[in-house]
Amino acid sequence: GAGVSQTPSNKVTEKGKYVELRCDPISGHTALYWYRQSLGQGPEFLIYFQGTGAADDSGLPNDRFFAVRPEGSVSTLKIQRTERGDSAVYLCASSPITGEGKNEQFFGPGTRLTVL
Amino acid sequence: GQNIDQPTEMTATEGAIVQINCTYQTSGFNGLFWYQQHAGEAPTFLSYNVLDGLEEKGRFSSFLSRSKGYSYLLLKELQMKDSASYLCARLAAFYFGSGTKLNVKP
Numbered sequence: 745g746a747g748v749s750q751t752p753s754n755k756v757t758e759k760g761k762y763v764e765l766r767c768d769p770i771s772g773h774t775a776l777y778w779y780r781q782s783l784g785q786g787p788e789f790l791i792y793f794q795g796t797g798a799a800d801d802s803g804l805p806n807d808r809f810f811a812v813r814p815e816g817s818v819s820t821l822k823i824q825r826t827e828r829g830d831s832a833v834y835l836c837a838s839s840p841i842t843g844e845g846k847n848e849q850f851f852g853p854g855t856r857l858t859v860l
Numbered sequence: 861g862q863n864i865d866q867p868t869e870m871t872a873t874e875g876a877i878v879q880i881n882c883t884y885q886t887s888g889f890n891g892l893f894w895y896q897q898h899a900g901e902a903p904t905f906l907s908y909n910v911l912d913g914l915e916e917k918g919r920f921s922s923f924l925s926r927s928k929g930y931s932y933l934l935l936k937e938l939q940m941k942d943s944a945s946y947l948c949a950r951l952a953a954f955y956f957g958s959g960t961k962l963n964v965k966p
Contacts (some may be wrong), residue, residue, distance in 0.1 A: 748926075779956075784958070786947050786949070853901070
């Protein structure tokens with residue numbers, strides 16, 4: 745079956761612009777996660793959705809970052825007034841929630857964001 | 861993030877065994893994952909430990925000691941394709957270590 749998909753694969757924008765990054769999770773996965781990863785670093789947690797609601801948004805660095813998942817499937821990460829420091833690979837992952845608590849995450853290929 | 865520590869880089873020889881250690885902050889712990897990430901690709905799941913002890917899965921094994929806040933990933937019979945970064949991640953939100961870059965040499 746189809747895995748997690750993310751669009752666009754690459755996004756180049758100018759400082760101060762607004763960008764939207766899209767994630768299509770695996771069908772039926774209730775949990776969805778956004779991370780960003782800089783070169784040589786592990787993924788940095790941003791936000792976690794359980795269904796339509798943000799269960800944990802403690803990783804969002806500031807109020808320029810916002811994410812939605814209005815129908816509990818596709819999610820959009822929105823970044824306002826982009827800064828050069830926002831340049832990174834933005835990873836999306838989804839997982840089914842099982843009773844055992846093991847939430848293996850399946851990652852998408854990522855969106856490489858470059859802010860000039 | 862969240863005080864997850866693992867070595868930055870390791871080198872091992874094809875056919876050998878290597879152990880990659882991870883220490884983490886124990887508060888709010890709900891489980892520990894290991895992921896493999898090849899350069900330019902997304903992480904892929906390797907293992908999950910929530911109870912103490914060793915979980916074996918083919919050439920890969922993962923160990924957990926909750927009281928010590930310690931885990932390791934053991935890779936046996938190393939192959940060239942095992943050259944990748946290995947990420948340790950803990951539950952209670954999902955905090956990843958910075959990863960250990962493993963170089964497998966012939």
